[in-house]
Amino acid sequence: MVDQMNKDVENVELENEEVNKDINKEVDEEVVEETSSELENEKASEEANQDEKKSKKDKKEKKKNKKDKKDEQIEDLTDRLKRQMAEFDNFRKRTEKEKAQMFDMGAKTILEKVLPIVDNFERGLSAVTEEEKDSAFADGMEKIYKQLVTELEKAGVKPIECVGEEFDPAKHNAVMQVESDEVEVGCVAQELLKGYTYKDEVLRHSMVAVAQ
Structure with missing residues (x-):
């Protein structure tokens, strides 16, 4: 009777061990599955972060390239504007110089024709005698001569x-x-x-x- 009871106890313990093994196995499998799932989630999250970073980097590069191209266009237009302004300034200076030269040429032509008149005034005044110097005619000639000489001096002669x-x-x-x-x-x-x-x-x- 006692032996039978001991056998029953042993059988029960063996069954408990088997049950515990099964439970531990199931738990281990669940832990492995959870760990694998977590690793997969972490990997997916990391890949998503990398994709997001890459996308942001690509956008940033595109934006930078677009900005660089825009800056290049602005610099090109600015350079062209500066060159055109310099060319216009040179044209204006050259035109003013040519106008001044043409004016001087015209002025010289006229002045060369006026000088003989000045010579004649001087000859006429030098021919006036002492008695005629106080006459109204001589005085008028003197005043006209001085006025003519003054205007020539103002003109640069x-x-x-x-x-x-x-x-x-x-x-x-x-x-x-x-x-x-x-x-x-x-x-x-x-x-x-x-x-x-x-x-x-x-x-x-x-x-x-x-x-x-």
């Missing part, structure tokens, strides 16, 4: 100083040589026809006699 100066072929036109005790050899002794400059350029050479 100046007489060339020559008597006593060293002969300069750029300003003087020597037509004769004379002996002189007043100036050194090679200097202008007499002024035969007054010369003039216009804006520091010779308008008419002085006709002179040079001391020898």
Whole structure:
């Protein structure tokens, strides 16, 4: 009887061990499944994050490339505008210079025709005698002459100083040589026809006699 009871107890323990093994096996399988599922979820999440990062990076690169292209277009247009402005400025300066040159050429042509009138005034005034200097006619001639000379000076016309100066072929036109005790050899002794400059350029050479 006792032996039978011991056998029954042993059988029950064996059954319990089998049940425990089955339970542990099921638990282990569940843990493995859960762990595998978690790993798969983590991997999927990591892949999703990587895809998102890649997508953001691609968008950023596209945006940067678009911005760089836009900046290049702006720089190109700015450079073209600067070149056109520089060309226009050069054109304006060149046009103004040409206009000034044309004006000076025209002014010289007119002034060259006016100078003989000035010469005639000077000859007429030098021919006035002492008795006639106080006459209304001589006084009127003197005033007209001074007014003419003043207007020429305002226009930039100046007489060339020559008597006593060293002969300069750029300003003087020597037509004769004379002996002189007043100036050194090679200097202008007499002024035969007054010369003039216009804006520091010779308008008419002085006709002179040079001391020898």
